Amino acid sequence: MATVNSLLGVFFDALLYPFRTLHPMVGLTFVSAIAAVLMLLGYKATSNQPAVEAVKRKIAAGLFEIRLFNDDVVAILRAQRSILRHNLTYIGLNLVPMLFMLVPFVLVVAQLQFHYGYRGLEVGQPTTLRVTVAGATTGEAPEITLEVPAGVRVDSPRVWIPSLQEAAWRIVAETPGAHELRVTVDGQIFTKRLVASGRIERRAPERLAAGFLNQLLYPAEPPLPSGAAVTAIRVDYPSRDVGLFGFETHWLIVFFILSVTIAFALKGRFGVTI
Amino acid sequence: MKHRLPPPWQPAMPGRATHATSATGCWAVMTAALVAGLLLPGSAEAYVGPGAGFAFISSFLVLFTTMLAVVASLLIWPFRMLWRALTRRTRAVPKIRRLILVGFDGQDPQLTDRFLSQGKLPNFERLAKMGCYKRLKTTFPSISPVAWSSFSTGSHPARHNIYDFLDRDRRTYLPVLSSTKIGSVDRFLRLGPFQIPLEKPQIRLLRKSKPFWSILGEHNIWSTVLRVPITFPPDRFYGAQLSAMCVPDLLGTQGTFLLFTTRPAQTGFKEGGLRVPVTMQGDRVEGVLEGPENMLRVGSPPLQLPLVVDLDRKSQRATVTLGRETVELALGELSDWVPLTFNAVPGIKVRGIARIMMTEMNGHFSLYMTPIALDPEKPAMPISHPNYYSVYLSKLQGKFSTLGLAEDTWALNEKVIQDEDFWRLSMDIDDERQEMFWSALERLRKGCLVCVFDGTDRIQHMYWRYIDPGHPADDGAQSEHRDAIERLYIKNDKLVGELLDRLQEDDLLMVLSDHGFASFRRGVNLNRWLLDNGYLSLKEGADGAVEWLRGVDWSRTKAYCLGLSGMFFNIKGREEQGIVEPSEVDALKAQIGAKLRGLRDQEHDEVAIVEAFDTSKLYQGPYLENAPEFVIGYNRGYRTSWDCATGVVDAPLFEDNTKAWSGDHCVDPRLVPGVIFCNRPIDAESPALIDIAPTALQQFGITPPKYMDGVPLFADEPGSSR
Numbered sequence: 001m002a003t004v005n006s007l008l009g010v011f012f013d014a015l016l017y018p019f020r021t022l023h024p025m026v027g028l029t030f031v032s033a034i035a036a037v038l039m040l041l042g043y044k045a046t047s048n049q050p051a052v053e054a055v056k057r058k059i060a061a062g063l064f065e066i067r068l069f070n071d072d073v074v075a076i077l078r079a080q081r082s083i084l085r086h087n088l089t090y091i092g093l094n095l096v097p098m099l100f101m102l103v104p105f106v107l108v109v110a111q112l113q114f115h116y117g118y119r120g121l122e123v124g125q126p127t128t129l130r131v132t133v134a135g136a137t138t139g140e141a142p143e144i145t146l147e148v149p150a151g152v153r154v155d156s157p158r159v160w161i162p163s164l165q166e167a168a169w170r171i172v173a174e175t176p177g178a179h180e181l182r183v184t185v186d187g188q189i190f191t192k193r194l195v196a197s198g199r200i201e202r203r204a205p206e207r208l209a210a211g212f213l214n215q216l217l218y219p220a221e222p223p224l225p226s227g228a229a230v231t232a233i234r235v236d237y238p239s240r241d242v243g244l245f246g247f248e249t250h251w252l253i254v255f256f257i258l259s260v261t262i263a264f265a266l267k268g269r270f271g272v273t274i
Numbered sequence: 275m276k277h278r279l280p281p282p283w284q285p286a287m288p289g290r291a292t293h294a295t296s297a298t299g300c301w302a303v304m305t306a307a308l309v310a311g312l313l314l315p316g317s318a319e320a321y322v323g324p325g326a327g328f329a330f331i332s333s334f335l336v337l338f339t340t341m342l343a344v345v346a347s348l349l350i351w352p353f354r355m356l357w358r359a360l361t362r363r364t365r366a367v368p369k370i371r372r373l374i375l376v377g378f379d380g381q382d383p384q385l386t387d388r389f390l391s392q393g394k395l396p397n398f399e400r401l402a403k404m405g406c407y408k409r410l411k412t413t414f415p416s417i418s419p420v421a422w423s424s425f426s427t428g429s430h431p432a433r434h435n436i437y438d439f440l441d442r443d444r445r446t447y448l449p450v451l452s453s454t455k456i457g458s459v460d461r462f463l464r465l466g467p468f469q470i471p472l473e474k475p476q477i478r479l480l481r482k483s484k485p486f487w488s489i490l491g492e493h494n495i496w497s498t499v500l501r502v503p504i505t506f507p508p509d510r511f512y513g514a515q516l517s518a519m520c521v522p523d524l525l526g527t528q529g530t531f532l533l534f535t536t537r538p539a540q541t542g543f544k545e546g547g548l549r550v551p552v553t554m555q556g557d558r559v560e561g562v563l564e565g566p567e568n569m570l571r572v573g574s575p576p577l578q579l580p581l582v583v584d585l586d587r588k589s590q591r592a593t594v595t596l597g598r599e600t601v602e603l604a605l606g607e608l609s610d611w612v613p614l615t616f617n618a619v620p621g622i623k624v625r626g627i628a629r630i631m632m633t634e635m636n637g638h639f640s641l642y643m644t645p646i647a648l649d650p651e652k653p654a655m656p657i658s659h660p661n662y663y664s665v666y667l668s669k670l671q672g673k674f675s676t677l678g679l680a681e682d683t684w685a686l687n688e689k690v691i692q693d694e695d696f697w698r699l700s701m702d703i704d705d706e707r708q709e710m711f712w713s714a715l716e717r718l719r720k721g722c723l724v725c726v727f728d729g730t731d732r733i734q735h736m737y738w739r740y741i742d743p744g745h746p747a748d749d750g751a752q753s754e755h756r757d758a759i760e761r762l763y764i765k766n767d768k769l770v771g772e773l774l775d776r777l778q779e780d781d782l783l784m785v786l787s788d789h790g791f792a793s794f795r796r797g798v799n800l801n802r803w804l805l806d807n808g809y810l811s812l813k814e815g816a817d818g819a820v821e822w823l824r825g826v827d828w829s830r831t832k833a834y835c836l837g838l839s840g841m842f843f844n845i846k847g848r849e850e851q852g853i854v855e856p857s858e859v860d861a862l863k864a865q866i867g868a869k870l871r872g873l874r875d876q877e878h879d880e881v882a883i884v885e886a887f888d889t890s891k892l893y894q895g896p897y898l899e900n901a902p903e904f905v906i907g908y909n910r911g912y913r914t915s916w917d918c919a920t921g922v923v924d925a926p927l928f929e930d931n932t933k934a935w936s937g938d939h940c941v942d943p944r945l946v947p948g949v950i951f952c953n954r955p956i957d958a959e960s961p962a963l964i965d966i967a968p969t970a971l972q973q974f975g976i977t978p979p980k981y982m983d984g985v986p987l988f989a990d991e992p993g994s995s996r
Contacts, residue, residue: 057669059336064666065717066343068514071354071496075717076347083340090332260331274332 005219032258118237151175366975371780380731381787397771411962415839421788428967428982432895496721508659546684577616738937787948797915818924840902907942957989
């Protein structure tokens with residue numbers, strides 16, 4: 001999984017590199033178009049196209065039937081029942097391609113989240129670094145230190161929250177760019193990437209312990225080693241919204257609308273029935 | 275309080291998550307539920323791609339549209355009912371709940387009797403026992419467009435104005451379609467290489483009078499009318515209708531098949547087909563399919579689609595590409611309907627459908643294509659009422675043939691296809707029709723359903739040679755289709771059986787045919803007879819073998835034949851170059867009528883013409899002046915010859931018919947009555963086709979209008995029934 005994430009990370013970094021200084025909509029549109037084409041090809045390959053086409057025709061027939069027999073209430077209700085039945089069949093037919101593409105698309109969306117989901121820290125903007133320590137809660141603070149590189153300033157003393165087994169610092173980036181923070185717990189050293197930049201690039205708010213779900217959903221940085229003294233290192237990045245038709249909204253919605261719209265627009269060209 | 279960072283799908287900062295969640299709430303129901311169930315218990319909103327995305331978008335739209343349509347329909351329903359109640363003509367009290375009229379075009383009483391006596395039609399027999407089985411008088415002439423027009427209007431041709439498939443242009447003497455006028459567009463706005471039509475081509479039904487379903491509609495009684503001949507363009511009434519006979523193909527003809535071939539052309543096809551040369555290099559064949567005229571380009575060049583065929587001779591298969599459609603075919607295999615999309619200009623397409631079959635690929639290559647029918651899903655002309663009815667049917671059951679004369683009889687006549695291919699084509703069309711019929715019946719809770727099945731007519735036309743020993747068209751070769759007619763009667767019997775099983779109380783069922791059938795052994799060229807008897811003259815040096823009477827000297831011609839049954843006089847003041855004074859017409863009728871009555875075929879020592887019927891004595895009505903002077907009553911075994919029908923003069927008076935089209939009904943109508951089966955006894959002793967319309971009205975409690983020539987078949991009202 002780590003290898004997959006690593007490869008995907010490199011791939012998406014390269015794919016989105018040309019768009020790093022542009023408005024997020026540009027890169028999102030590009031990615032959505034590629035995703036739309038892949039969706040269509042994947043959907044075509046994994047769905048039962050004749051069945052999808054047949055059921056869609058039946059649904060359309062039902063709609064026409066409502067219009068045709070609009071003097072006959074019984075006929076209208078019967079047509080409605082038929083439409084609902086065929087709609088369920090349609091949804092059922094879509095489950096198969098969905099299952100086929102669930103994992104690849106979750107991986108893709110996860111990658112995109114770390115590019116488009118967060119704004120970078122601005123120079124001088126404080127944020128919180130939190131380190132969760134493994135082991136039973138004793139209330140005693142472990143031996144834990146933070147080293148920051150040049151360009152990053154620690155703005156507060158360490159705060160230990162016994163109930164969460166968590167140590168926290170307020171830190172401030174003083175120069176733009178990617179910085180590596182070093183946390184030492186009981187002699188073990190862990191790193192965490194901190195990005196202070198307005199560009200579109202990969203930002204990981206969390207670095208978690210190894211595990212399938214953690215790696216699936218938080219692929220931006222390698223997992224923490226198993227059995228380590230630390231289970232999570234977190235940096236709070238502010239979220240990023242993307243403008244669409246004058247509304248600021250989550251990038252995923254933009255991606256959803258664009259990719260599905262483009263897919264619908266191209267379905268004829270690719271000979272796909274959706 | 276336990277703090278936990280949201281997963282990456284949610285914004286990191288608390289407070290923003292709510293914003294995103296609300297905006298995505300609706301689709302999250304679909305997608306997140308699935309992901310959450312599978313991966314992320316607790317919280318998840320994820321776009322997982324096409325399956326869920328497409329399913330959600332499409333399903334949501336469907337549900338939304340359905341609800342909207344249902345709610346709108348239910349809200350409007352009371353007002354519609356009120357409006358209908360206020361605008362209906364009378365308070366008709368129906369005697370029946372549903373009237374089901376099934377037409378088997380050309381079902382012959384003699385064959386029916388034979389198969390009944392042999393026990394091959396148990397369901398027809400069952401129906402006869404429930405009610406009745408009788409002969410049904412046909413019309414003069416006994417031709418489908420005439421007969422079905424009389425069926426629908428309850429009147430003689432002098433009232434509905436249909437006398438044949440063809441009429442003549444009185445100015446040019448050239449043939450015109452008798453039932454429909456399709457106008458041209460003359461006004462355009464030119465924009466460089468493009469032109470924009472400034473008017474719509476007029477498409478007008480020339481059948482006069484009012485069909486009974488229109489009258490039923492005026493009384494709020496719904497009718498579904500499927501493929502009744504002479505309904506193009508469709509009637510507008512309270513009901514649904516799919517047009518039939520005279521619906522053209524995409525080329526604007528009544529059905530032109532295409533043969534793409536590498537064989538050098540000897541002669542063109544005589545009827546209904548075009549030979550299209552293609553080139554073959556190795557295993558690749560290339561050609562061009564020319565479609566209809568492109569009215570949006572200056573000069574109206576034909577629309578084109580490239581045809582590419584890649585042959586795999588080893589497996590005897592080929593990949594046929596027509597535009598963007600690709601079809602895999604084995605040699606001799608008939609394809610399903612192939613959509614053909616012609617691009618007129620960017621954004622405007624003309625769509626048709628056709629079936630194809632590779633008939634040879636070793637040595638020479640030939641590919642047969644049925645006439646390109648209008649795509650029922652996107653018809654280029656109005657073929658149904660309401661206009662979306664054909665779209666609805668297409669969605670319901672898939673593509674189907676829309677061509678008026680859907681069965682490609684010409685291709686079999688020209689031996690481009692074989693008996694088996696024609697049978698397959700015809701039965702597929704029959705199956706399409708049956709599917710339409712059953713779905714319409716299932717949805718008809720009250721009202722009228724009319725459906726005509728043409729298969730009986732076409733199969734008898736093309737396979738009669740196999741049941742008439744010694745027929746000139748029967749070469750004696752082995753054929754699996756010698757019993758084709760019998761098989762179709764049995765198939766129809768099965769349909770009747772299923773129909774009887776589905777009948778409800780208060781249903782009235784009539785199964786009928788418009789005419790019977792007879793053998794067509796010998797053709798008679800009456801233009802030749804008129805020439806020989808001095809009633810028709812050719813121009814000096816003219817070639818009498820040219821079609822459509824183009825060699826005729828009209829200044830010396832008194833009478834001429836055109837179409838399948840009519841003889842016209844060249845009357846002064848009516849025809850452009852008429853020479854027969856109106857005052858001479860009766861005398862000329864008497865003279866020619868006497869000569870034609872009992873006209874003998876000396877070579878076979880048989881009577882060829884029983885009688886020439888004076889149309890002014892057959893019927894009365896406002897359109898009598900459009901009638902031919904005579905309807906020719908040929909004897910069984912005879913019919914107008916192929917040459918005479920196409921206006922060729924210089925051909926033998928009598929000749930053998932050696933074409934596959936070997937049975938016909940264009941004879942003395944008294945010799946080829948139709949049949950009627952009914953699930954109730956009818957009182958009329960000699961029912962006629964024109965009685966059906968008034969009967970339909972009477973059964974729904976409506977007094978038939980006085981202009982109807984027919985009378986109801988049931989004597990439950992004083993004065994009704996023959």
